[in-house]
Amino acid sequence: MPDQLARVISASLGTRVAWFLARLLLVSAYVVGGVAKLADWPAAVAEQAHFGMTPPAFWANLTITVELVGAGLILSGRLVWLGAGLLGGFTLLAAFVANDFWNMAGEARFHAANAFFEHLGLVGAFILAARLAPPRPVISADS
Template sequence: MNRTPSFVGAVLDFTPTAFLARLALVSAYLVGGIDKLGDWPAALAEQAHFGLTPPALWATLTIAVELTGSVLILSGRLVWLGAGMLGVFTFFAALVANAFWTMPEGPERFGAMNAFFEHMGLVGGFVLVAVLAHKGRRDA
């Protein structure tokens, strides 16, 4: 028998828990989007650093995806779309920014590999958010 301890159940049943978990999941995207809006030259430089041209187009798309996806997930409306936006963005960003398989052995490769798989964990988190929202609507 797999019984959830009562204190864990209380935390999971606490109404703000789900929202706070979604906020934690999207926090880096909210901060990143707001930061890029506040420092446009740095947003352009980041895109150029990764070889994305034209940098203004990619910076605009990045900001739009980070902020729109986050707001959709937090609002509980069109969660599948917000989670899909951030999941796909995160997957491709990891491929571009953390291509560890192209690096020689060493600390930089290890760091890039670690970051790549951390990003894959976020992708999984976005899929779970979409699944839970879908099941919650279906079961309601």
């Protein structure tokens, strides 16, 4: 029974639907975040100012672009490596900017450290997504 269950799970995880759902779950926060920032531009700019990013409007625009373009590439299944690189790099930088637990104490340090290491886990997931994505040529001589 355990071997049969393992085969069923393995076969299910190998489907195109499972691969798409995994990518959707991975980028869902970035899609929601990008859309929310577009819907409330003043809050997006204020968020960047809060983290000391200057000029904040430039960084808000760049954040929205990276979140939506990176997520779109990953969801499309094309250039997944590029989308994963954009979001992975963004997430790594954000971890250091927004979760500098080494400069904090008490409960704030605890929460920031947790968020920092969660961000590192996401970076690892983006590396895996880039590595596991089926290769697709952007331009083929045969097309």
